Amino acid sequence: MKKRNLILSILTLSLVNLSVVNLHPGELKSLIPTTGELTPFIMSEDPQYYYPDNLYDYINGAAPIFNSYGMEEMVTFIVMNKNDSSEIVVDIYDMKDSLNAFGIYSIERSPEYKTVSFGSDGFHSDISLFFWQDTYYVKLMAYEDLPGTAESLTQLAGIISGKIPKRGSRPYIFSIFPEKEQIKASERYINQDVLGQEYFTNGYSIEYDHKEYSYYVFLIQGVTNKQTKQNFLKYQTHLSINDQIINDNLNFGDQAFIGKDNYYGKMLFARKGTFIIGILGMEEQKIAEQIISGMLTRLGNNIGKKIY
Amino acid sequence: MMNEPKNNRISRKEFIRKSSAGILSVGLLGKASLLLSNSGKGFKPASPQTRFLGRTGIKVTIIGFGASRTQEPSLLKSALDTGINFIDTGRSYANGQNEVMVGKVIKNIRKDFIIQSKIRIPLREKGKELKTVEVSKKIKNLMLSSLNASLKALQTDYIDIMLIHGANSVEIINNEAVMEFFRTAKEKAQIRACGFSSHDNQVELLKAANESQFYDVIMVPYNYKGSYIHSNTGHFSEYDKDALESEFLKAEKNNIGIIAMKTCSGGPYSPNEKSEPSFKDGLKWILDHSYIHSATVAMGNISEIKENIQVMLNN
Numbered sequence: 001m002k003k004r005n006l007i008l009s010i011l012t013l014s015l016v017n018l019s020v021v022n023l024h025p026g027e028l029k030s031l032i033p034t035t036g037e038l039t040p041f042i043m044s045e046d047p048q049y050y051y052p053d054n055l056y057d058y059i060n061g062a063a064p065i066f067n068s069y070g071m072e073e074m075v076t077f078i079v080m081n082k083n084d085s086s087e088i089v090v091d092i093y094d095m096k097d098s099l100n101a102f103g104i105y106s107i108e109r110s111p112e113y114k115t116v117s118f119g120s121d122g123f124h125s126d127i128s129l130f131f132w133q134d135t136y137y138v139k140l141m142a143y144e145d146l147p148g149t150a151e152s153l154t155q156l157a158g159i160i161s162g163k164i165p166k167r168g169s170r171p172y173i174f175s176i177f178p179e180k181e182q183i184k185a186s187e188r189y190i191n192q193d194v195l196g197q198e199y200f201t202n203g204y205s206i207e208y209d210h211k212e213y214s215y216y217v218f219l220i221q222g223v224t225n226k227q228t229k230q231n232f233l234k235y236q237t238h239l240s241i242n243d244q245i246i247n248d249n250l251n252f253g254d255q256a257f258i259g260k261d262n263y264y265g266k267m268l269f270a271r272k273g274t275f276i277i278g279i280l281g282m283e284e285q286k287i288a289e290q291i292i293s294g295m296l297t298r299l300g301n302n303i304g305k306k307i308y
Numbered sequence: 309m310m311n312e313p314k315n316n317r318i319s320r321k322e323f324i325r326k327s328s329a330g331i332l333s334v335g336l337l338g339k340a341s342l343l344l345s346n347s348g349k350g351f352k353p354a355s356p357q358t359r360f361l362g363r364t365g366i367k368v369t370i371i372g373f374g375a376s377r378t379q380e381p382s383l384l385k386s387a388l389d390t391g392i393n394f395i396d397t398g399r400s401y402a403n404g405q406n407e408v409m410v411g412k413v414i415k416n417i418r419k420d421f422i423i424q425s426k427i428r429i430p431l432r433e434k435g436k437e438l439k440t441v442e443v444s445k446k447i448k449n450l451m452l453s454s455l456n457a458s459l460k461a462l463q464t465d466y467i468d469i470m471l472i473h474g475a476n477s478v479e480i481i482n483n484e485a486v487m488e489f490f491r492t493a494k495e496k497a498q499i500r501a502c503g504f505s506s507h508d509n510q511v512e513l514l515k516a517a518n519e520s521q522f523y524d525v526i527m528v529p530y531n532y533k534g535s536y537i538h539s540n541t542g543h544f545s546e547y548d549k550d551a552l553e554s555e556f557l558k559a560e561k562n563n564i565g566i567i568a569m570k571t572c573s574g575g576p577y578s579p580n581e582k583s584e585p586s587f588k589d590g591l592k593w594i595l596d597h598s599y600i601h602s603a604t605v606a607m608g609n610i611s612e613i614k615e616n617i618q619v620m621l622n623n
Contacts, residue, residue, distance in 0.1 A: 060400075061473075062398075064376065065401075065402060108402050110408065128403075193380065195382055196386060198608075262385045
């Protein structure tokens with residue numbers, strides 16, 4: 001009996017120790033460059049790990065949006081360039097899947113930033129360089145714009161990108177959107193509260209430049225026909241209560257209406273199967289209808305299926 | 309860090325979903341109160357409740373729209389259409405894109421709204437690096453750069469209230485370079501009021517602010533519980549409620565504006581045994597204290613706006 005208890009105790013302790021060791025899971029750790037890989041940089045602050053329940057301690061009110069995109073773990077550390085003593089903060093977020101990695105990246109970028117060819121896609125400003133690759137979102141931030149800052153950021157991005165084995169690519173679903181007049185780098189994946197409606201999840205949008213104004217194309221992917229139909233009706237009812245429906249007597253798609261959004265202006269909304277498409281801010285109804293028709297044709301046999 | 313058992317925690321989203329049947333069918337205060345219309349003949353609350361933010365002369369609605377959880381301009385516009393005039397954003401939200409979103413919505417109606425934004429002072433530890441003149445100069449330059457970026461993103465030439473984001477030490481808020489930055493920004497009319505937000509250590513910081521009386525506005529977590537578990541992140545924090553309220557009373561005497569945040573993160577509240585706990589009553593509890601001038605609530609969808617504006621109409 002004593003021997004059995006001893007064995008059980010040893011086993012229990014071993015399991016406890018394993019769980020303590022796994023408090024910093026291995027994958028993100030493997031992306032941290034070694035001393036040799038970091039040259040000409042050196043680590044000036046040890047890596048710190050954050051998780052959904054304590055990310056707030058690091059980035060305060062910016063944390064919820066990362067968590068809403070499914071952040072699993074992040075690591076942050078500071079490196080210093082030995083040549084000029086300038087420092088760069090490195091944040092690497094493991095977003096668990098590449099769609100969410102793209103999603104959080106898309107929320108934080110702007111068409112005004114310059115693109116960089118790191119990872120799947122990236123952008124930089126004077127003192128920062130962000131990119132997404134596979135399931136990771138990487139943010140490199142310098143404190144100030146010194147003569148060597150741009151080069152340091154580029155160099156460091158190359159080092160870290162090289163440690164991530166896979167690449168990832170822009171979500172396929174954006175190929176459904178029209179290409180003409182598309183504003184570059186305006187694609188967004190919004191995983192919840194699309195258009196401020198809690199029943200709309202899994203939304204994609206692109207901004208377009210048309211004559212003297214811009215308009216937006218939204219695609220919301222539902223789960224089942226029934227649920228998508230109900231959600232479409234909820235949105236229509238919400239607009240109707242607020243006097244924002246212009247015409248709901250349309251023979252277009254499975255359901256359709258023309259309405260007016262309080263920010264975007266005129267909009268055409270239509271549903272086909274599990275896909276809802278909205279053209280917001282386009283004044284010309286005929287063009288809006290053509291856009292939706294084109295998208296539905298490209299969706300083709302995918303109507304009723306889940307695509308990314 | 310103490311953690312409440314998860315099964316005691318009810319997220320705001322779950323709460324709204326469970327009670328939504330009653331809310332949507334009855335329409336709360338009647339159909340009129342739920343209309344969020346821009347039609348020109350749409351309804352706006354006749355007189356949304358407002359308070360002056362201490363000595364600043366800035367009048368804010370008692371409910372402010374916390375913009376951090378959304379990038380959707382249509383949602384912000386809906387909130388503003390209800391009569392909310394106070395928008396809280398921050399330079400670090402969505403890498404500055406949250407300010408861009410706010411700027412797009414208010415650019416042609418700027419004078420009607422109060423914008424509060426925040427600057428992060430990028431230090432890793434509590435005031436550790438603030439000791440040298442060189443670093444102080446660096447801080448001032450960083451803050452100036454951040455302010456200019458905020459003004460550009462918000463498409464405005466002034467920001468009503470600028471806060472240090474997440475101040476966590478007295479050394480930071482009492483730093484001469486930081487204070488000099490704010491003085492200069494006010495002289496140039498780039499900001500109207502200055503202050504800080506604090507998520508931890510708020511009693512100590514409020515005490516220091518009461519002593520210096522430099523800052524015009526302070527934003528801290530405050531709710532009936534004296535603690536909160538952030539519904540999205542699970543972050544737990546607690547504070548000495550009595551000590552905090554004692555400092556609030558001093559701040560009121562000093563005419564410092566106080567904004568409450570994390571107002572719903574203490575969970576739903578019931579004022580008596582007969583009432584069902586609600587987030588609305590939690591907000592009312594906060595606003596029943598005259599030293600609180602506004603409560604900012606981060607809102608991510610229309611349902612949350614509808615629930616929160618009730619407090620603005622009824623208080």
